Amino acid sequence: MLSTCIKIVIYVAANLTAMFTILTGAQFGDEGKGKVIDLLAENYDVVVRFQGGDNAGHTVVVGGKTYKLHLVPSGAIFGRRLLIGPGVVLNPRVLWSEIQALESEGIEVNIGIDAKTTIIMPYHIELDGLREKARTEKIGTTNRGIGFAYVDKIAREEVQMGDLTDPALLDAKLSEIGPAKEKAIADMGGDPTVVRYAPFIDEYLEIGKKLKDRVTDVSREINIALIEEKSVLAEGAQGAFLDVIHGTQKFVTSSFTTAGSACVNLGVGPVMVDNVVGVIKAYITRVGEGPMPTELKDDLGVMMREKGREYGTTTGRARRCGWFDALLGLKSVYLNGYTELALTKLDVLTGIDPIKICVEYKLDGETIGYPPESTVDLARCEPVYEDMPGWTEDITSAEEYDQLPEKARDYVERLEDLLGVDISAVSVGPGREQTIYRDEPED
Numbered sequence: 001m002l003s004t005c006i007k008i009v010i011y012v013a014a015n016l017t018a019m020f021t022i023l024t025g026a027q028f029g030d031e032g033k034g035k036v037i038d039l040l041a042e043n044y045d046v047v048v049r050f051q052g053g054d055n056a057g058h059t060v061v062v063g064g065k066t067y068k069l070h071l072v073p074s075g076a077i078f079g080r081r082l083l084i085g086p087g088v089v090l091n092p093r094v095l096w097s098e099i100q101a102l103e104s105e106g107i108e109v110n111i112g113i114d115a116k117t118t119i120i121m122p123y124h125i126e127l128d129g130l131r132e133k134a135r136t137e138k139i140g141t142t143n144r145g146i147g148f149a150y151v152d153k154i155a156r157e158e159v160q161m162g163d164l165t166d167p168a169l170l171d172a173k174l175s176e177i178g179p180a181k182e183k184a185i186a187d188m189g190g191d192p193t194v195v196r197y198a199p200f201i202d203e204y205l206e207i208g209k210k211l212k213d214r215v216t217d218v219s220r221e222i223n224i225a226l227i228e229e230k231s232v233l234a235e236g237a238q239g240a241f242l243d244v245i246h247g248t249q250k251f252v253t254s255s256f257t258t259a260g261s262a263c264v265n266l267g268v269g270p271v272m273v274d275n276v277v278g279v280i281k282a283y284i285t286r287v288g289e290g291p292m293p294t295e296l297k298d299d300l301g302v303m304m305r306e307k308g309r310e311y312g313t314t315t316g317r318a319r320r321c322g323w324f325d326a327l328l329g330l331k332s333v334y335l336n337g338y339t340e341l342a343l344t345k346l347d348v349l350t351g352i353d354p355i356k357i358c359v360e361y362k363l364d365g366e367t368i369g370y371p372p373e374s375t376v377d378l379a380r381c382e383p384v385y386e387d388m389p390g391w392t393e394d395i396t397s398a399e400e401y402d403q404l405p406e407k408a409r410d411y412v413e414r415l416e417d418l419l420g421v422d423i424s425a426v427s428v429g430p431g432r433e434q435t436i437y438r439d440e441p442e443d
């Protein structure tokens, strides 16, 4: 296992000591990051989340057992040192119940949480729900309070992890920021008592007490780990087009989801980055609202959803499915600077013939080869497809690249050509073992 697993990060650095790798989702989230992180974690000492919150749902399948992780990094099953960086928005209830669930399965969760991590308070969730209800054009948020927790970070009105370990600090903070929150909730027709509701505060403080010994300085820990020649894997959540700057605004999440965000959020210098792995699905999905030019609204889209079990890990909502979009793929390569890609869910395309790849868009009578900046324009783009012949053979137990049907290999290599980045791993099923590592290309 070790020797094959190493290949995915072999392209840039020859040995794994002091390796700092960032992994992000290359599309609209749910690309299979959890699976790939779990695999890579075998070779890393530390796995750290750097943004997002429990809007994420990362699935790891080991020996037929499925773990759905929302906050605990996906290196948990390999028993790695796990960290939650200060750029994460953290719901302590979710974290605590996730830790307990894993530990009840015999998995020791060696986790550190940065003292500055923003806490999602019950009022953030209330505000998220109220705001979404009031919107005529919905975003389709996960209703986890993500956006409003980040608003408070930027507004400098956040509760931090460190505040939960000190009742006096939390009390002082809520006295300062509470009245404005209560007014905002009342103005939106909600129940303002949620802001300083004593049972909620007691529950948060109780969890704070339990997590106190796990509070750490993540930037310091990672930098020291790298100095000590340990390897660190930064686990992205969501995907490139949910990024609050570069995504399909306003239909995005509220954090920075591309690779550069890891350095900023973790307090690690950019020169420390060794490689950036993108996880990309062999087709495309999106959950929630917003444009997706290659969406299939027909039976084929439904078939992809059922075959790929495309239902949200966090909310259970049906994911919208469509053909691979090479224009968005290329933009993602630019946004993230990928050094290699892991292609997931190739098995879901088995039996579809032809398989289409979007290689251009038509917009206002013009043909374009790169997504327009404006979300409104992106929603108006008509995809132009290239057809690839499909295959019918079951590929879910293929172990070597050569065991894939030629047409499946042609598809993988066509994506590689279009994106200009090596696909170093191909996933053919949810299980750990259903992964094919490709040999390092010769120069």
Ligand code: GDP
Residues within 6 Å of the ligand: 025, 029, 030, 031, 032, 033, 034, 035, 056, 057, 058, 059, 060, 061, 307, 308, 309, 312, 313, 344, 345, 346, 347, 348, 427, 428, 429, 430
């Ligand atoms: P993440 O948010 O990027 O970690 O992805 P999710 O876990 O939300 O969704 C990916 C889903 O696809 C999960 O149910 C995985 O178990 C599953 N999965 C991952 N890779 C493959 C694959 O190659 N084939 C199939 N059929 N399922 C996969």
Ligand code: IMO
Residues within 6 Å of the ligand: 025, 028, 029, 030, 031, 055, 056, 057, 058, 139, 140, 141, 142, 143, 144, 145, 146, 147, 236, 237, 238, 239, 242, 251, 252, 253, 254, 287, 288, 289, 313
């Ligand atoms: P992982 O890490 C897919 C989507 C929501 C909604 C938008 C904003 O599992 O890939 P938010 O609650 O963040 O304010 O919702 O972002 N979204 C995701 N879609 N995968 C995710 O995470 C997502 N996290 C948020 O559906 O459209």
Ligand code: MG
Residues within 6 Å of the ligand: 029, 030, 031, 056, 057, 058, 059, 313
């Ligand atoms: Mg997910």
